Structures are given as C-alpha cells and as structure tokens.
Amino acid sequence: MNASWMQWTKGIVTIRVRGDAAETLVNRALAAGVQLWSISRTSGGELVCDVTVGDYFRLRPLLKETGCRAHVLGRKGMPFWLVKLEKRLFFGAGLVLFFIGMYLLSSLVWTVDVKGNDKLSEEQILQAAKQEGIYPFQWSFRLQDTDVLSKKLARMLPGAAWVGVEKHGTRITIQVVETTKPETKPLLSPRDLVASTDAVVTDMLAETGRPVVKRNQKVKKGDVLISGLLGDEAHRQAVVAKGTVKGLVWHEYNIVSPLMRQVNVYTGQKSVRWYAVAWGRALKVSGFGKPPFAQYETEKQLEQASWRSWKLPLGRMKETLMEVRTDTVPVSEKDAKAAGLAQARADLIAKGGPGTVIRGENILHENSDNGKVYMKVLFEVEQSIAVERPLVQMQGD
Structure with a gap:
C-alpha cells in the first residue's frame, strides 16, 4: 500500500523487526490502533514494514512485551525533509520566498481568453472587459463576482446574446454566445451536375433539375447527370441543378x-524527479541535471493536499522518466x-x-x-x- 498524503506529512519510518513473536507484535499493534503497512518478510525471517513517526513511539512498549527488537531502515516525509532544510538555511529561505512569490503571482490575472466569438472581434470584447477591470496583471481580489461581470459585459457588447466569465487560477475565460441571424444564401448561377470520372451509376436523387441518366448506366467523365435546363426549346428555363449521384469507380493502386517495422519498447530503466507544487506552479526539489537516458517517455503524477472535501493548492508531483529504445522487428x-x-x-x-x-x-x-x-x-x-x-x-x- 502506498503512503497517503497525511502519512507523508506526519513522517514515515521503515523498520525491520527481529524476534520470534513478530506476528504477535503485528497483531497487538493493529489491535492498539497502530497503523503498519507495506509489511513483508525477508529471507532471514525478519519483518519489514512502514509506520508513522507517532505510531513508532507507540510501538516501543509492544516491542518490550513481545521481546522483539526494531531497527530503523529509512526515514521519509515532511518532518525529515524539514530537518534537511534546517541544514540548508539559504535554500529554505529561498523556498519560503518562492512560495510567497507564488502566492502573490497567483493573485494576479495573467491571461484573458475569449471564446465563441465570430462576428464580434476579440479586440472589441477585450476593450469592454478592460472597462470592467478584466485585463492582465490585475489583482484577482479587485474583480467583481463573475455573475455581475457577465451581465455587464452582455449589456456592453451589441450582438451578444449571452456572456459568461469564468476564473481558473490566473486565467480568465470570456465565453460569448452571439445572436443568430438568418443566413443570407448566396445567389447561385444556373448549372449542370456532370460526372467527375468514368463510372457506372448506382444511385441518383435529383432535388432540382432534370435527370439525364439512369441507374446501371455507364457514363464518362464530363457527361451530364442532372441537367439545369427544364422544358423544351420554346419554353426553356435554367435552374440550379441539385442532387446526389453515386457510381462505381475503379481505382488501380x-x-x-x-x-x-520500427517500434519503441521500454527497457525497464527509470528515473524519478520530485516537484513541490503550490497554486499551479511547480518547483523541482530532486532529480537535478540532464536526463540519464537518450530516449525516454515521461509520466507525471500529481498528489494534491486535501482537507475533508476541499482540495488545497499545495502538493507534490512525481515525474517518472522511462527509458525507451527503438527496435526493428x-x-x-x-x-x-x-x-x-x-x-x-x-x-x-x-x-x-x-x-x-x-x-x-x-x-x-x-x-x-x-x-x-x-x-x-x-x-x-x-x-x-x-x-x-x-x-x-x-x-x-
């Protein structure tokens, strides 16, 4: 089982338990509410598991009762990370300043996007939005509610049936629905429908005009299929021929x-990089330097902090570089x-x-x-x- 975000925050200790009553220790620990996970047995009969720092100290009395001994194999999590930061004062101060800067930068509007406009120009919409305080490098807290902004922009833009304003982090999207007007159909000149290639007619549907050919009839390129001339020579009318004509055509390839064939395959070699994430911005904290592989694919996994049903703008991101090679099969x-x-x-x-x-x-x-x-x-x-x-x-x- 992978550690949760809360367990990583408390700090995780990987321990090795020696003793004849290791199973009894595990049962008593679970009964006492001590969380143990990733439990496995080594070739020497010892148990290896993960436990939070707080539960590790609660585990000591149980170790004495069962006659077992525990040895710490590894430490990870926020408490140990903070200890390392104390040894790197300037790095820690820079990290604090980074988060403060990220908070300030995330409070600004960086981008204003316009969608859905066709007849209304983007400049016209952005000008109206600027009058309501929507423009790049504006503080987000100075903006009115999006519902109020939507109504004001709809009144300011002629030809807009509805305007929606949405805020996603540092980006504001203005969605425009324009009023629809009946399309003015272009005036078409009289025309025939002719064959584009040699074929045998299989299906014909004439909407306007006079059908000239029938099904199963062989036609050559340029032959008239539906004529735009109606009537006889004395009473003739030219129309726009419309319809669909299908035929069997032969193509030689x-x-x-x-x-x-060349295919990409995974070699099994991986490299992991970790990032601290705050308000949509990421700061690399491990895996510096050039990628160790000439060819690789990247897989990203974001772990976001949460409290009850709310997701916090803090977290960490794991970036896995997987080496690939090109094989000829x-x-x-x-x-x-x-x-x-x-x-x-x-x-x-x-x-x-x-x-x-x-x-x-x-x-x-x-x-x-x-x-x-x-x-x-x-x-x-x-x-x-x-x-x-x-x-x-x-x-x-």
Whole structure:
C-alpha cells in the first residue's frame, strides 16, 4: 500500500523487526490502533514494514512485551525533509520566498481568453472587459463576482446574446454566445451536375433539375447527370441543378509495404524527479541535471493536499522518466499486405468523401523484393461522382 498524503506529512519510518513473536507484535499493534503497512518478510525471517513517526513511539512498549527488537531502515516525509532544510538555511529561505512569490503571482490575472466569438472581434470584447477591470496583471481580489461581470459585459457588447466569465487560477475565460441571424444564401448561377470520372451509376436523387441518366448506366467523365435546363426549346428555363449521384469507380493502386517495422519498447530503466507544487506552479526539489537516458517517455503524477472535501493548492508531483529504445522487428508478408491494403482503403475513403464504400478489390500482381511487398490492386469503389459545371446559355434563350 502506498503512503497517503497525511502519512507523508506526519513522517514515515521503515523498520525491520527481529524476534520470534513478530506476528504477535503485528497483531497487538493493529489491535492498539497502530497503523503498519507495506509489511513483508525477508529471507532471514525478519519483518519489514512502514509506520508513522507517532505510531513508532507507540510501538516501543509492544516491542518490550513481545521481546522483539526494531531497527530503523529509512526515514521519509515532511518532518525529515524539514530537518534537511534546517541544514540548508539559504535554500529554505529561498523556498519560503518562492512560495510567497507564488502566492502573490497567483493573485494576479495573467491571461484573458475569449471564446465563441465570430462576428464580434476579440479586440472589441477585450476593450469592454478592460472597462470592467478584466485585463492582465490585475489583482484577482479587485474583480467583481463573475455573475455581475457577465451581465455587464452582455449589456456592453451589441450582438451578444449571452456572456459568461469564468476564473481558473490566473486565467480568465470570456465565453460569448452571439445572436443568430438568418443566413443570407448566396445567389447561385444556373448549372449542370456532370460526372467527375468514368463510372457506372448506382444511385441518383435529383432535388432540382432534370435527370439525364439512369441507374446501371455507364457514363464518362464530363457527361451530364442532372441537367439545369427544364422544358423544351420554346419554353426553356435554367435552374440550379441539385442532387446526389453515386457510381462505381475503379481505382488501380501500386502498394509498397515494408517487411521491417520500427517500434519503441521500454527497457525497464527509470528515473524519478520530485516537484513541490503550490497554486499551479511547480518547483523541482530532486532529480537535478540532464536526463540519464537518450530516449525516454515521461509520466507525471500529481498528489494534491486535501482537507475533508476541499482540495488545497499545495502538493507534490512525481515525474517518472522511462527509458525507451527503438527496435526493428520483422513483419510477416501477410501482415505487410494487410497493412498496405488498409492504408490504400483509408486513402480511397478520404479522397472519395462521405458515403464512400469499397465494394470489391482484386490483387492483380504481387511479389516480395528488397525487404518490401509490392502489390498492384484494383479497387471497386462506390462514391459520389457529381460535380458542378456552370450552365452557359445562348443569348437568345
């Protein structure tokens, strides 16, 4: 069991217990309310466990009663850390000044962010916020409540339906919801929908305009699919053709997939750094110097002090550097082929757009050479084939 924050604050002592009645000692200690954890037995039959400093002194009478002896193996926690600080007066004074500085700096507004604005400019919003005292390097305690600020900013900004002000530490976020106005649709010129490539039509839905082709009909690039001309030559009207047309399209891909792959693996070597955290700022207290590894990944774990249901702005952070190395591993031909085909399918769907479906694939040729797999694949894809083409009318129409 890992030590809690309160146990670390009280101070933790790692002890080794010798004696024939070590189990009896543990049972009596637990019955007396003495907390022991991380209990383990050594190869010599001795018990090793952790106990807080206060409970260590309560453990002494029980040691005499059971005839056991305890030897201190290690000490950790805030009391021992403070003892070390006494030996480093200047470091301790600097640390105190650091926390005082952090407190003062955390009482300032450092950043003002604006979100949600589209028509209203950020400068306009920041200018209105400055009139209400919201600007960088302003003392936080001089600001009014966020609800009051929200209402005042909403009245000052024309075109804002709602304004929200949120404070997160030294950052203030102004969230703006603008009033919505009906969008003015642009006037479109008459047009046809034509085929973007050679295909066989599989589905058609004409919203406006006159369908020219039918399902299962083969079309070539540039053929009209939905015409923007309605009526006959005597009574003709040009409209904006709208609709969706899908068709089967054939794509030929030359795929190259390597038979070797580079992967990052953990070596098991680790290095730990500790930071003291106060009001969102961190000060390194151990693990100085350059990282001991050329390649590594970092994992951070924050332990924040708390009292009942409140979280205090103080704590510590553990930063673990884990060494990694790059290995080259072989890939089977089957996996290399699967990876190459998967990449080609993803590329087809990305190019074809929403609604693209791969209906079939046929490997025309494949071989392995120079550590790679080479394939020529024919894909049958159902995709949108309609593109716009302006409708040019004769002057007499």
